Amino acid sequence: MSCERAAKYLNNLKGVISNIKYSPEASEVVDLAKRYVEDTEYYLNSGDCETALVTASYAEGLLDALRMIGKAEFEWKRERRKRVFVGGTFDIVHPGHVELLKEASKLGDVIVVVARDETVKRLKGRGPVVPQEQRRYVVGSLKYVKEAYVGGEDPIETVVKLKPDVIFLGPDQTWDEEELKEELRKRGLEVEVVRMKEKRCIPGGLCSSSLIIKKVLEEFCDGEGY
Ligand SMILES: Cc1cc2nc3c(=O)[nH]c(=O)nc-3n(C[C@H](O)[C@H](O)[C@H](O)COP(=O)(O)O)c2cc1C
Ligand SMILES: Nc1ncnc2c1ncn2[C@@H]1O[C@H](COP(=O)(O)OP(=O)(O)OP(=O)(O)O)[C@@H](O)[C@H]1O
Known part of the structure; x- marks a missing residue:
């Protein structure tokens, strides 16, 4: 060392x-x-x-x-910080998201791409609660995030445009590391793909957007007090 x-x-x-x-x-x-x-x-x-x-x-x-x-x-040569790409829905932000972004930020500057509303509908079978621009705004305001964008129609194209050094995948994202690297290599981009090993949460926390929605539906849907 x-x-x-x-x-x-x-x-x-x-x-x-x-x-x-x-x-x-x-x-x-x-x-x-x-x-x-x-x-x-x-x-x-x-x-x-x-x-x-x-x-x-x-x-x-x-x-x-x-x-x-x-x-x-004279000037000391500064080392360029790595650009770390994180893509995801980030519908209702929870501590698991924060842990993911904190881990990504240890590798460099975090660039988030939030999934478009249509992508979420297609992949999750339901639209997000929070519209895409608001999801981008909220995630982009977190201290571990340098820049945040709404995704395009083609994820590979989106990555190529943003030219990250690293793609940081969430523990349950279905992307295959080698396929992703190969697709990007075909477009002239060499990236490192790193995956967070396990989901995290805070003690007693509710670390899933779907579980938060489920709880709201179960506990607040009679409209009492609203
Ligand atoms: C490498 C990568 C690129 C992505 N690019 C886009 C994109 O261009 N447009 C988009 O709508 N979503 C994009 N996403 C978000 C994925 O569509 C998202 O991962 C998918 O909705 C699965 O949801 P989840 O990761 O929130 O569980 C990207 C995600 C990754 C990992
Ligand atoms: N508890 C967690 N710890 C670490 N990463 C997480 C956690 N929950 C979600 N992520 C990651 O955050 C990114 C965005 O995920 P997403 O917005 O789909 O959250 P989610 O809570 O898993 O949503 P849903 O409950 O609807 O599946 C993904 O990379 C996902 O793997």
Whole structure:
């Protein structure tokens, strides 16, 4: 793990060193930073990854300090966060949905696609209670979600448009991981497909949209008090 980190730091440092702009009075410190970068490479190649991490951090510190006092200009390369696609109905949002989205957010920025009303009718044999735009709005307002859209007619087309790095499937979604990957590969998109292993809930929670609807029908349908 520390070897992986040291290699990443070394790569970033090399990128900065090759593009850095600095004023003449900073040259001594920049040279020192360069020597620490060379040391990092040396320690990494000899398998001493802990020391490589120390020398890399020292070089980073020197360069950051120069930048802070306005004697050098450069940018650290930022790693792009992964785009994690989650598709689903999200009719009546419950803690199981929140757990799913929380788990997905550990892999990157979560992009949700809510199923269109017609899709829900077709797949569940009943329409959703909540209209598609409202489902999109509510899910898109949850803290684990970066963006939310209403789905199109063709799910594969939708995924291709949004270009995720990962598709995160729910525990009971019927999509086959390998088929999904293959369909997308045919359209030129390489994605990782990850599935949440088990459903979750909070203690005493009601973690199914259908069960919530059933409870409302059973307990509130005489209209009393409404
Ligand atoms: C990869 C993927 C892509 C999807 N794309 C769409 C889409 O374009 N349009 C749509 O109506 N629903 C889309 N959905 C939602 C599915 O239709 C949804 O999973 C289906 O309604 C099953 O319901 P559930 O997952 O809520 O149980 C997508 C879901 C996944 C996993
Ligand atoms: N308890 C749960 N824990 C984790 N994920 C869940 C849970 N319940 C649903 N999901 C996931 O949330 C996504 C959206 O599912 P959906 O909106 O159909 O919820 P649902 O409560 O299962 O609905 P229904 O009860 O009508 O089948 C799917 O990926 C599904 O697997």
